Amino acid sequence: MAKITLSKLTKRFGEYEAVKGIDLTIADGEFAVLVGPSGCGKSTTLRMIAGLEEITSGEITIGDTVVNDLAPKHRDIAMVFQEYALYPHMTVRKNLAFGLKMRGYKKGEQAPLVQEAANMLGISELLERKPRELSGGQRQRVALGRAIVRKPKAFLFDEPLSNLDAKLRVQMRAELSRLHRRLATTMIYVTHDQVEAMTMGTKIVIMKDGLIQQVGSPMEVYRRPLNQFVAGFIGSPAMNFFKAMLVQRAEGVYVEAASFRVPVPERLCGPYQCVLGREVIFGIRPEDIHSFELLQQQQSAILPECRADSMICGEVEVIEPLGPEMLVLVKCGDQTTVVRLDPRLDLEVGQDINLQLDMEKMHLFDAAHPHARIEAP
Numbered sequence: 218m219a220k221i222t223l224s225k226l227t228k229r230f231g232e233y234e235a236v237k238g239i240d241l242t243i244a245d246g247e248f249a250v251l252v253g254p255s256g257c258g259k260s261t262t263l264r265m266i267a268g269l270e271e272i273t274s275g276e277i278t279i280g281d282t283v284v285n286d287l288a289p290k291h292r293d294i295a296m297v298f299q300e301y302a303l304y305p306h307m308t309v310r311k312n313l314a315f316g317l318k319m320r321g322y323k324k325g326e327q328a329p330l331v332q333e334a335a336n337m338l339g340i341s342e343l344l345e346r347k348p349r350e351l352s353g354g355q356r357q358r359v360a361l362g363r364a365i366v367r368k369p370k371a372f373l374f375d376e377p378l379s380n381l382d383a384k385l386r387v388q389m390r391a392e393l394s395r396l397h398r399r400l401a402t403t404m405i406y407v408t409h410d411q412v413e414a415m416t417m418g419t420k421i422v423i424m425k426d427g428l429i430q431q432v433g434s435p436m437e438v439y440r441r442p443l444n445q446f447v448a449g450f451i452g453s454p455a456m457n458f459f460k461a462m463l464v465q466r467a468e469g470v471y472v473e474a475a476s477f478r479v480p481v482p483e484r485l486c487g488p489y490q491c492v493l494g495r496e497v498i499f500g501i502r503p504e505d506i507h508s509f510e511l512l513q514q515q516q517s518a519i520l521p522e523c524r525a526d527s528m529i530c531g532e533v534e535v536i537e538p539l540g541p542e543m544l545v546l547v548k549c550g551d552q553t554t555v556v557r558l559d560p561r562l563d564l565e566v567g568q569d570i571n572l573q574l575d576m577e578k579m580h581l582f583d584a585a586h587p588h589a590r591i592e593a594p
């Protein structure tokens with residue numbers, strides 16, 4: 218088990234800087250997820266930690282040791298890739314034992330470790346089979362087993378579930394979380410899927426263009442994204458954004474966008490004073506927009522703080538029923554807004570709909586570079 222620290226870590230491929238000086242500390246036993254769009258430098262970062270990629274500058278520490286010049290096999294970490302290659306001619310048992318054998322474990326020492334890993338992953342029935350006799354999920358488990366069998370200081374995963382079908386992925390996600398709880402070993406998991414990041418990570422590291430954008434717990438980054446990129450990346454469907462202006466009127470402060478005007482809750486007026494009269498990006502998540510009619514029908518107490526004038530009108534463009542909820546695309550002015558609504562609501566494409574924004578959950582970002590969050594407590 219070990220803490221992992223990256224400081225001012227960079228990686229250049231010729232002229233191209235793939236990782237641009239990142240600082241990150243992953244505590245002992247933590248499940249950290251590196252998440253970000255394709256090409257942002259996740260795999261490169263992970264490969265540098267594993268020692269598979271030379272670093273250009275900076276420092277990597279595992280436990281108390283600076284590992285910059287340490288060969289991969291001396292770093293005592295295990296890595297599982299998307300393209301895991303099991304040895305096709307070996308049984309599952311031999312595949313699991315192979316790494317131990319290479320590290321000089323005797324036969325008698327190998328057997329109990331293999332059995333323990335197989336039990337933990339529920340593959341002890343499969344030990345005498347060859348990889349081609351296994352399903353995709355079973356093979357994935359063997360690949361994981363090969364990593365956990367030798368109890369390394371840390372695990373590194375690079376999109377290990379992306380070859381599995383959706384159902385199996387959900388199942389393996391839960392198994393990995395369970396495995397992490399049992400082993401309590403430091404894990405770093407790379408994915409471009411924000412749902413995977415949110416559900417598995419105890420710490421999420423959002424990357425873009427070789428830089429870290431934000432580090433925090435899943436709920437921290439969801440509730441308080443530090444810039445517009447993180448706000449749009451974490452949460453599904455993504456947050457809605459509108460170009461807007463914050464305006465002081467006699468009745469209070471308003472967010473004014475091209476097609477609507479809604480009041481800022483009094484609590485937030487103070488913190489937002491600094492951007493009065495300036496162009497901002499107003500953000501609101503699909504789950505923080507409600508159907509006004511439904512709220513009224515239910516005489517709902519969901520939005521006690523909402524003022525009657527925090528309503529916007531639009532036309533229903535698309536309805537996507539998902540069972541427990543429906544996603545509705547509503548055209549407001551020249552912009553489409555995504556709303557997550559109760560499926561009991563009787564809606565038809567083309568009809569008008571009144572939406573109530575939960576302005577307590579509003580986000581504001583700087584309209585100019587670097588689209589930073591405008592802080593409110």
Ligand SMILES: Nc1ncnc2c1ncn2[C@@H]1O[C@H](COP(=O)(O)OP(=O)(O)OP(=O)(O)O)[C@@H](O)[C@H]1O
Pocket residue numbers: 230233235253254255256257258259260261262408409
């Ligand atoms: N060996 C290499 N030579 C040159 N450029 C490279 C090399 N490896 C990676 N890159 C570049 O570095 C950048 C980061 O690549 P990396 O593989 O770390 O991205 P990633 O975040 O893992 O993306 P993905 O989600 O697609 O796997 C990319 O622009 C990529 O083209």
Ligand SMILES: [Mg+2]
Pocket residue numbers: 259260261
């Ligand atoms: Mg990658």
